[in-house]
Amino acid sequence: MAMHEKITQILFSVIDELNQLRPPEEHLQKDLETPLTGDFGRLDSAGLINLIVVTEQQTAEELGIPILLTDDRTMSQVNQVFRTLGTLADYIHLLLKEKHDG
């Protein structure tokens, strides 16, 4: 399975976990176009914090590679990185590539 596909599966699993804590009418769609933050975003502060923490945990568990989504670099571009599930997947892909390339 290609890395990007693996990341997408991890994020869908994260969404499943988050949806367990949300009322049915606020469930997030498992779709890369799902908006997370911004004008059409679906996550408030607690929701975004939860997404960040669970994504870090599941990425480490599934891929065996820890990534940091709470550092100042990520925090300075929150609205780009967390605009949609797809932009988050791209960013995680970039972080993993940087780790791989050393």
Added chain:
Amino acid sequence: MEIKTFTVADLKTALLSQDFWLTKTLPITKHRAISYSHNPRADKDDLVLLVAYRDNQVIGYLGILPDKIFVNNAVYKFGWLTGWWVDPCFATAGVGAILLFKALNAYHQYLGVSGGSKEARKALDASQKFFAFKTLQGLDIRFRFNLTRAISRKLPTMKIFRVLFKIFDAMLDEIVNLRSFFWKRRNTICQRLTFEYISSIDEETGHFIQRHHQHDLTRKGKAELSWMMIYPWILSVPLKDSASRRYFFSSRSDRFLYLGVKVFEQNNGMVGFFMLKVRDDRMSVVYSYFESQHASSVTAAVVYHALAMDMSALSLYDERLVASFAELRCPYWSTKAVSRGFFLSKAFADIALTDYRLHGGDGDLVFY
């Protein structure tokens, strides 16, 4: 969106700037900024305020109160989160997350939280970065019945009968006054005590505190308690001014003061010191220092002051004061068990902290 960070030095500059105070929403009040800039536990490069701006308007902010934890011979610098607010119109802009994680990064993951709103607690729980390390079990003692206020809150339509309720309250107050009078006459402890009042910590009190704070987690001393008393976050003023209307957290009250009370016993000299916070008709003991054998004297002194200052309610968070209160047999209408939770970031998880003492005013609680 732009995030601006303010160190103590930056805040001193902001106090002199005009532009900083022009936004529709204020990220801090001037007197609170002055207090931050005089914090004896803060260095000039410490981050104390994060502000999120959009189109030059404030859409969120988070304050940090630098402090120190003392464990055995080790000292840990950290910050208490305080005044965390996000404009509800920008709830999905990621502001809250940015502010929290930037604060954690700036303090190398060493932060603490005392109290906090329901929303703040939800966000902190979601971060999985904090653990509850201590809950102070306290006591709220109600001296005045205050039917007028209770009815106004629970049944606003009954406000038209306010005059009647006030008459009823006045009658009940007289009963309390009478019972207090007899309690003071009967209570020999109060007759053996004398007091000295201070508006900042003097040398004698500083030495007394130093002898009694060795098991305190944050070991506040002369400099810290004086700073709290001299630089309050809430001003005692009659009306809301422009700043208090533009700031989300409390910044004014009809009556707000700190009072340091030194307690002396006839044959024992100084046996205790407590710092009182009075906000309107409520009194809290925010810091207290004494040997356990003098707990009943100090508790009597606290109650004596609450009655003398005509307080409706008194809050105690020192377990020895709470325990001694039951034996005082002083007049009151009701008591209620209350608690104050303290949380620390998981960077502290491996440090044995539970045996150390916290005061009711620790964190930012002394200021509200």
